[in-house]
Amino acid sequence: MRIDRIDEFRWRIPKEGRMRVPGLIFASERMMRDIRKDRCLEQVANVAELPGIVGASLAMPDIHLGYGFPIGGVAAFDEDEGVVSPGGVGYDINCGVRLLRTELTRSDVTARLEDLSLALHRAIPSGVGSKSPRALSDAELRKVLAQGARWAVDNGYGRPEDLQVIEEAGRFRGADPDAVSTRARERGRPQLGSLGSGNHFCELGVVAEVYDTSIARVFGLARGSLTVMIHSGSRGLGYQVCDDSLRTMIQASARHGIDLPDRQLCAAPLASSEAKQYFSAMSCAVNFAFANRQMLTHFVRSELDRFFGRSERELGLELVYDVCHNIAKWEKHIVDGAQRRLCVHRKGATRAFGPGHPDVPAAYADVGQPVLVPGDMGRYSYVLAGTRGATEETFGSCCHGAGRVMSRSAAKKAARGRSVFQELADRGIWVRSDSRATVAEEISEAYKDVSDVVDVIHGAGLARKVVRIEPLAVVKG
Amino acid sequence: MKRGHRQLDHTADLALELWAPTEAELLEEGAQALIALLTEDAQVGAKVERALHIDAVDPTDRLVRWLNEVLYLAISEGFLVAEADLVLHETGLDARVRGQDDGSASLRAEIKSVTYHDLVLTRRDDGSWSARVVMDV
Numbered sequence A: 001m002r003i004d005r006i007d008e009f010r011w012r013i014p015k016e017g018r019m020r021v022p023g024l025i026f027a028s029e030r031m032m033r034d035i036r037k038d039r040c041l042e043q044v045a046n047v048a049e050l051p052g053i054v055g056a057s058l059a060m061p062d063i064h065l066g067y068g069f070p071i072g073g074v075a076a077f078d079e080d081e082g083v084v085s086p087g088g089v090g091y092d093i094n095c096g097v098r099l100l101r102t103e104l105t106r107s108d109v110t111a112r113l114e115d116l117s118l119a120l121h122r123a124i125p126s127g128v129g130s131k132s133p134r135a136l137s138d139a140e141l142r143k144v145l146a147q148g149a150r151w152a153v154d155n156g157y158g159r160p161e162d163l164q165v166i167e168e169a170g171r172f173r174g175a176d177p178d179a180v181s182t183r184a185r186e187r188g189r190p191q192l193g194s195l196g197s198g199n200h201f202c203e204l205g206v207v208a209e210v211y212d213t214s215i216a217r218v219f220g221l222a223r224g225s226l227t228v229m230i231h232s233g234s235r236g237l238g239y240q241v242c243d244d245s246l247r248t249m250i251q252a253s254a255r256h257g258i259d260l261p262d263r264q265l266c267a268a269p270l271a272s273s274e275a276k277q278y279f280s281a282m283s284c285a286v287n288f289a290f291a292n293r294q295m296l297t298h299f300v301r302s303e304l305d306r307f308f309g310r311s312e313r314e315l316g317l318e319l320v321y322d323v324c325h326n327i328a329k330w331e332k333h334i335v336d337g338a339q340r341r342l343c344v345h346r347k348g349a350t351r352a353f354g355p356g357h358p359d360v361p362a363a364y365a366d367v368g369q370p371v372l373v374p375g376d377m378g379r380y381s382y383v384l385a386g387t388r389g390a391t392e393e394t395f396g397s398c399c400h401g402a403g404r405v406m407s408r409s410a411a412k413k414a415a416r417g418r419s420v421f422q423e424l425a426d427r428g429i430w431v432r433s434d435s436r437a438t439v440a441e442e443i444s445e446a447y448k449d450v451s452d453v454v455d456v457i458h459g460a461g462l463a464r465k466v467v468r469i470e471p472l473a474v475v476k477g
Numbered sequence B: 001m002k003r004g005h006r007q008l009d010h011t012a013d014l015a016l017e018l019w020a021p022t023e024a025e026l027l028e029e030g031a032q033a034l035i036a037l038l039t040e041d042a043q044v045g046a047k048v049e050r051a052l053h054i055d056a057v058d059p060t061d062r063l064v065r066w067l068n069e070v071l072y073l074a075i076s077e078g079f080l081v082a083e084a085d086l087v088l089h090e091t092g093l094d095a096r097v098r099g100q101d102d103g104s105a106s107l108r109a110e111i112k113s114v115t116y117h118d119l120v121l122t123r124r125d126d127g128s129w130s131a132r133v134v135m136d137v
Helices: A029-035 A040-047 A106-123 A138-147 A149-154 A160-165 A182-191 A213-219 A235-255 A273-308 A388-393 A408-415 A420-426 A436-441 A450-459 B023-039 B059-077
Strands: A010-013 A023-026 A053-067 A069-078 A096-105 A201-210 A225-232 A316-324 A326-335 A338-347 A370-373 A381-386 A430-432 A463-476 B004-008 B014-020 B048-054 B080-088 B093-100 B120-123 B129-136
Touching: A010 A040, A023 A040, A029 A053, A029 A450, A040 A053, A040 A069, A053 A338, A053 A450, A096 A106, A096 A273, A096 A370, A106 A201, A106 A225, A106 A273, A106 A430, A106 A463, A138 A149, A138 A182, A138 A273, A149 A160, A149 A273, A160 A316, A182 A235, A182 A273, A182 B059, A201 A213, A213 A381, A213 A463, A225 A273, A225 A463, A235 A273, A235 B059, A273 A316, A273 A326, A316 A370, A326 A388, A370 A450, A381 A450, A408 A436, A420 A430, A420 A436, A450 A463, B004 B023, B014 B023, B023 B059, B023 B080, B023 B093, B023 B129, B048 B059, B059 B080, B059 B093, B059 B120, B059 B129
Parallel strands: A023 A053, A430 A463
Antiparallel strands: A010 A023, A053 A069, A069 A338, A096 A225, A096 A316, A201 A225, A201 A463, A326 A338, A370 A381, A381 A463, B004 B014, B014 B129, B048 B093, B080 B093, B120 B129
16 A cells, blocks of 8 residues: 655555545654554545545544544545444444543542552442443433433532533434434443443543643643543443444445445445434434443542542542544534535544634633543553644544554463553552453553654644643553 | 364454354354353353344345344343354344353453454355454454
8 A cells, every 4th residue: 555654744545546535644654663564554545435525534643453444533524425434433432531630639649549549449330241330211211312411410420510521511412312222222221320341441640741831720730630531431332323323324335325345334325314313323322421421420529529538529520521532423624715514433533623613612712622642551641732733634633542552362462471450550550450351451562652642643733732641540441 | 074263363353263164153153252252261051042033134244243143142131142053044044042041240351242344254165164253342
């Protein structure tokens, strides 16, 4: 495959064969060497074949091999000519991350970190098949699907002001619970308010470095202050919604004459009944995920209140922001000087709207939305601020994390004979998990160094570095 | 005739290679491999019998839908498939599966779904079957 270097941070896959647009990859030369090792660039080119794709098939520096779309992929589709592809959203619909700030500092926890990590592990349902502490009826679940994080707040999980700093205010409109299969509802019903497994986590961290003091102040983040980051999604409900929709979309692709380079890219024209059905169901899964993270937030707040014997308000624990990683959304963007309504797919990518954008919460209007970029459990994570650069070049999109470099089995092999828990504890990071295998799969070496990812994003002008956060206590799924 | 499966390396996910003398046995092998992954190789009893029916658009779709059915039964109902007698139709299948129905506590690993990505189902020159499936984990 031909790949042309454009500048220090940009690479192009020229339009060839059945590609309708070029591919555009954001990466450094060093990262490109790893990126070329698997077939993720082929996936970027495959996405470029889909009908109605606008501009370019984009890939962020955390790109790695996915299924259908690459992880770290962004693609926008024209309202009339374009398609929606459930594979471009993924199974874990609205997998996302949120960040809380606290009034605590490192000295408040240094001597008690081991206990605190155990307390958080007890307080947060986590691991394979983890269950909610709240038994939901199907009627109640339908309300969750329609109302998202609002349902959670109305039912005592969190504060009304939390909703102002969640992407889409924690609720996708157009969610129709009747569009979600019984199977999907049954799969999700016992799981609302649980972390799940794999790369999902809840992490207590400390702001270790501030790069932009004035934006950090707006985000309420100061050097030495503690933060909580929560990464989870729509659990079994989202997986089943995706699975159900793929069945429909494979047939829809054939009916609408869409040639697929990979069946996982199956899609339907945006105006079709299949697309509308998918949007109605996907929006429900999005809302489930918002409510899920909202409940997890409440569990964290309650536990820290109990642990420190101080009220959760006194501890701060205000929500900084909540962003989606796996999503398809209708957004307005300027293309070649004209405003167009586009369906933007972000698959392992986050929205990164800049200052002045109407969808950025009022509190952040002058500095751009917070962009949360978790790294691996042993190193660090970043908070960035969206820029107009992303609005102009990437449909307001940015990276979502570090991105894997090692397969899960290779990571387990690398961890064999080591005590990963002890290695991290020796460095002052207390990791808790029900599963040794998960922790082995999630070792630092399995991921790219997220600072390389963030440096490309910052250098390319897609977002600005604001702070770096280092982990202290991590609950892994 | 040889029959079996092995894991393939895939950066973010998990891939399985399957092989068997017939397509029906290949599907049974896939179900057993999936349950072995979910339970980290637990012993699964074959005491309870259930009947399943799958509709699909073609043989590769049938493979994915079959495995996702086995996955759903394990995750949502705690029913772990141990053996399967399959009758394949043009695009679907009927199965009598035997397994155990109290298996929730044996689940050790999460698989979100079996995907259509990079899916291969082939009849080899000697008449035997092989497949590759990628799972989202």
